[in-house]
Amino acid sequence: AKASGRNTLRRFDPVMQATVNRRVRTEAEVRRALEHMEFEPYYQPQVDLTGRLAGAEALVRWQHPHRGIVPPMEFIPLAEETGLIFGLGHFMLERVCRQVAAWTSVAGHPQWCVAVNVSARQFHHPDFVQEVFSLIDETGAGAHQLQLELTESSLLVDMDDTISKMKALKSRGVSFSLDDFGTGYSSLYYLKHLPLDQIKIDQRFVRGVLDDANDAAIVRAIIALARSLGLNVIAEGVEDRRVQSFLANEGCPMFQGYLYSRPVPRDEFERFFLNGELL
Ligand code: C2E
Ligand code: CA
Ligand code: CA
Ligand code: CA
Numbered sequence: 001a002k003a004s005g006r007n008t009l010r011r012f013d014p015v016m017q018a019t020v021n022r023r024v025r026t027e028a029e030v031r032r033a034l035e036h037m038e039f040e041p042y043y044q045p046q047v048d049l050t051g052r053l054a055g056a057e058a059l060v061r062w063q064h065p066h067r068g069i070v071p072p073m074e075f076i077p078l079a080e081e082t083g084l085i086f087g088l089g090h091f092m093l094e095r096v097c098r099q100v101a102a103w104t105s106v107a108g109h110p111q112w113c114v115a116v117n118v119s120a121r122q123f124h125h126p127d128f129v130q131e132v133f134s135l136i137d138e139t140g141a142g143a144h145q146l147q148l149e150l151t152e153s154s155l156l157v158d159m160d161d162t163i164s165k166m167k168a169l170k171s172r173g174v175s176f177s178l179d180d181f182g183t184g185y186s187s188l189y190y191l192k193h194l195p196l197d198q199i200k201i202d203q204r205f206v207r208g209v210l211d212d213a214n215d216a217a218i219v220r221a222i223i224a225l226a227r228s229l230g231l232n233v234i235a236e237g238v239e240d241r242r243v244q245s246f247l248a249n250e251g252c253p254m255f256q257g258y259l260y261s262r263p264v265p266r267d268e269f270e271r272f273f274l275n276g277e278l279l
Pocket of ligand 2: 057117149179
């Protein structure tokens, strides 16, 4: 058994070694990229029924010196596993808070807020609430202009911790959106117990509403549920004018997707509101 074990190991060795190498290389690279500030938030506008800017979601982009822009799915899971998400998450929160404060000083207090994605590990770090409060204080960002996007996986970790943290942050004006709604477990349980402000309908349902009767039924039900619970609701992944019409007819007041804009760098995003008209 030992010999065959060794053989088996040797047989898979090249593949395993490549995986390990890539992982180690990427972990080292993410660490280096953090030190060299190669990450940057891009902003994707969210619009209301009249097409006006109603918010934005900050999405991290890695401007790699050789590989160009690396999408988050290629390093966020690794950052979560290795704990680098604490540094990366802090960096994103700080950059967004500074940006929000800068926009406020040129454009006055906008009615909309910028949403930042927060990983489960980051949210459940014992210092998370204090970290956000310190950033708000240091940057002068209005807490009302900061929204945190959590996924159900965050909520699953520790419900009591989640609720007490949300309440503390909300007491300063920070709001909460539940991302990827409908794709996790026990969604209704969370809706009943958590002090949420908004739910975000996952794009996997949104995309299908015109072709798939089940997607349409699910989206209709989520919108009705959100409204009856007094929560705002936003649909992500809107790529088609007719999808927006469907959603609007069902009572969804906010949209995000390629139909309006892809996530764009700060200066491009500023044209959406500093130069007056959106779109
Ligand atoms: P997410 O939070 O669900 O973000 C929405 C994703 O859908 C983004 O991909 C966005 O670019 C994309 N998207 C927006 N509108 C459309 C559309 O109309 N059609 C299509 N096909 N896609 C659309 P992105 O930027 O690649 O981010 C992927 C995921 O990476 C995010 O999913 C989020 O889970 C994670 N992520 C991104 N930035 C951060 C961050 O700063 N921190 C953490 N913890 N996670 C992040
Ligand atoms: Ca999100
Ligand atoms: Ca999402
Ligand atoms: Ca997601």
